[in-house]
Amino acid sequence: MDKKQIQEERTRGYFVEATKNILRSEGVKGISVRSIADAAGYSFATLYNYFRDVRELVFICVGDFRQEASEWITQKTMAAKPGLPRIEALAMAYADYFVEYPGIFQLFFIEKLNEISNSQQTAGLVYNFLSDLCTTDCEVATVSGQLGNEELKDRIELINNLVAGALLFYLNRISPPSYTDFRTSLQKQVAMIVQGKG
Amino acid sequence: MDKKQIQEERTRGYFVEATKNILRSEGVKGISVRSIADAAGYSFATLYNYFRDVRELVFICVGDFRQEASEWITQKTMAAKPGLPRIEALAMAYADYFVEYPGIFQLFFIEKLNEISNSQQTAGLVYNFLSDLCTTDCEVATVSGQLGNEELKDRIELINNLVAGALLFYLNRISPPSYTDFRTSLQKQVAMIVQGKG
DNA sequence: CAAAATTAATGAACATTGTTCATTAAACAA
DNA sequence: TTGTTTAATGAACAATGTTCATTAATTTTG
Numbered sequence: 227m228d229k230k231q232i233q234e235e236r237t238r239g240y241f242v243e244a245t246k247n248i249l250r251s252e253g254v255k256g257i258s259v260r261s262i263a264d265a266a267g268y269s270f271a272t273l274y275n276y277f278r279d280v281r282e283l284v285f286i287c288v289g290d291f292r293q294e295a296s297e298w299i300t301q302k303t304m305a306a307k308p309g310l311p312r313i314e315a316l317a318m319a320y321a322d323y324f325v326e327y328p329g330i331f332q333l334f335f336i337e338k339l340n341e342i343s344n345s346q347q348t349a350g351l352v353y354n355f356l357s358d359l360c361t362t363d364c365e366v367a368t369v370s371g372q373l374g375n376e377e378l379k380d381r382i383e384l385i386n387n388l389v390a391g392a393l394l395f396y397l398n399r400i401s402p403p404s405y406t407d408f409r410t411s412l413q414k415q416v417a418m419i420v421q422g423k424g
Numbered sequence: 425m426d427k428k429q430i431q432e433e434r435t436r437g438y439f440v441e442a443t444k445n446i447l448r449s450e451g452v453k454g455i456s457v458r459s460i461a462d463a464a465g466y467s468f469a470t471l472y473n474y475f476r477d478v479r480e481l482v483f484i485c486v487g488d489f490r491q492e493a494s495e496w497i498t499q500k501t502m503a504a505k506p507g508l509p510r511i512e513a514l515a516m517a518y519a520d521y522f523v524e525y526p527g528i529f530q531l532f533f534i535e536k537l538n539e540i541s542n543s544q545q546t547a548g549l550v551y552n553f554l555s556d557l558c559t560t561d562c563e564v565a566t567v568s569g570q571l572g573n574e575e576l577k578d579r580i581e582l583i584n585n586l587v588a589g590a591l592l593f594y595l596n597r598i599s600p601p602s603y604t605d606f607r608t609s610l611q612k613q614v615a616m617i618v619q620g621k622g
Numbered sequence: 623c624a625a626a627a628t629t630a631a632t633g634a635a636c637a638t639t640g641t642t643c644a645t646t647a648a649a650c651a652a
Numbered sequence: 653t654t655g656t657t658t659a660a661t662g663a664a665c666a667a668t669g670t671t672c673a674t675t676a677a678t679t680t681t682g
Contacts, residue, residue, distance in 0.1 A: 230629090237630090259669060269632050271671085280669070336534055338596055346598070353599040384613045388582065391589030398536055400544070401551045415582045428658090435659090457640060467661050469642085478640070 238276050240266045246287050253329025254337055257284060285339050288348050291330050292355060295323050299359060309367040310420055313382065316359050317416045318409075321389050325405065328397050335390055336398075356386045373422075381419050388415060436474050438464045444485050451527025452535055455482060483537055486546050489528050490553060493521050497557060507565040508618055511580065514557050515614045516607075519587050523603065526595050533588055534596075554584045571620075579617050586613060 244265035248256045263270040277283040299319040306315035324331035339345040368375040396408045442463035461468040475481045497517040504513035522529035537543040566573040594606045
């Protein structure tokens with residue numbers, strides 16, 4: 227019984243890993259039942275012995291990617307000064323991650339997770355991602371004066387919306403036209419919110 | 425030669441109208457070559473005598489919908505006080521329109537317009553929509569003091585990103601869970617930007 | 623160890639997509 | 653009326669997700 231469980235989990239892992247690789251390299255457009263199964267070394271039909279459908283499989287990747295993104299972002303923001311400055315840096319690194327992996331942006335924000343059992347959970351994983359990244363620096367900034375905790379949380383929620391929208395336009399609509407423009411524009415906007423006007 | 429032109433344009437119009445009806449009622453998920461042709465009273469193959477592919481047809485609707493949305497929004501914001509207050513109202517009505525027609529939100533912001541000839545133009549139509557709506561009130565607010573023109577434009581661009589992101593989360597991810605929550609939260613955020621902090 | 627029973631892996635098949643193209647039907651010109 | 657251009661169409665194809673009965677493998681049992 228235990229061996230069953232382990233083998234089954236392992237096979238599921240092969241499919242998940244294959245899916246993650248495709249999402250990273252080609253994005254959602256590269257995903258198909260047959261491409262995943264090929265990459266995993268199985269027939270497309272086998273996939274349905276381990277997952278209800280292809281969307282379940284795809285959304286399982288969200289948790290893994292959030293973890294990877296979290297490490298990528300904390301790495302990039304280690305040098306920043308704790309508190310408000312690092313909150314700014316976190317928001318920008320958060321944006322940069324999705325610019326680096328636009329396929330994951332699409333998975334997180336655009337692909338809709340209908341009718342799947344744990345959809346609410348996955349949605350929270352995405353929605354609270356930036357807030358969670360900012361938790362410790364939020365406390366630091368609150369303790370060291372300047373801003374009330376509630377006020378700061380509201381601003382981070384605003385930045386959460388702001389960055390998602392900016393990415394949506396930039397990655398989907400080609401506006402601003404260049405990464406540099408996108409980056410400086412967003413930087414300015416985030417700073418304006420964090421520092422309370424500019 | 426003239427009759428040809430007129431008839432051709434008329435037939436194109438039937439397809440466009442059919443597409444718009446489907447987009448309004450069912451959204452992008454209701455769109456297929458066959459469903460459009462059915463609604464237009466033609467065979468699916470006929471569509472290809474008038475449009476390069478189904479995406480060209482779908483994106484032709486963007487201009488029409490922008491016009492319709494523009495009227496809807498100006499109607500809803502007529503009573504608001506010109507200048508900064510109406511800019512706030514415009515941003516909220518803009519959001520409300522897409523809540524009312526989520527299928528059009530998807531068309532505008534999510535459906536990607538690849539490789540189509542006038543894609544850049546269509547992208548601008550979407551990206552500059554809110555800014556254009558605010559043009560006159562932007563001037564009013566600038567003339568009547570308070571805020572520099574450039575500064576105000578920057579803030580409207582920020583609100584543009586903000587609203588798009590908030591809608592993305594609300595319509596795609598079910599967060600906030602209720603319309604009331606979404607509405608009050610966004611209201612507060614927009615006010616904070618327009619009034620420079622809160 | 624061999625036979626039986628359970629479990630895993632698979633290809634055939636179906637429905638639905640977008641798209642192309644040769645053929646039919648219609649409108650028009652001679 | 654006949655010949656020609658043009659519009660409308662269904663057949664056909666490839667790619668998609670999904671289901672299911674059938675193989676192949678593995679485990680259990682006598």
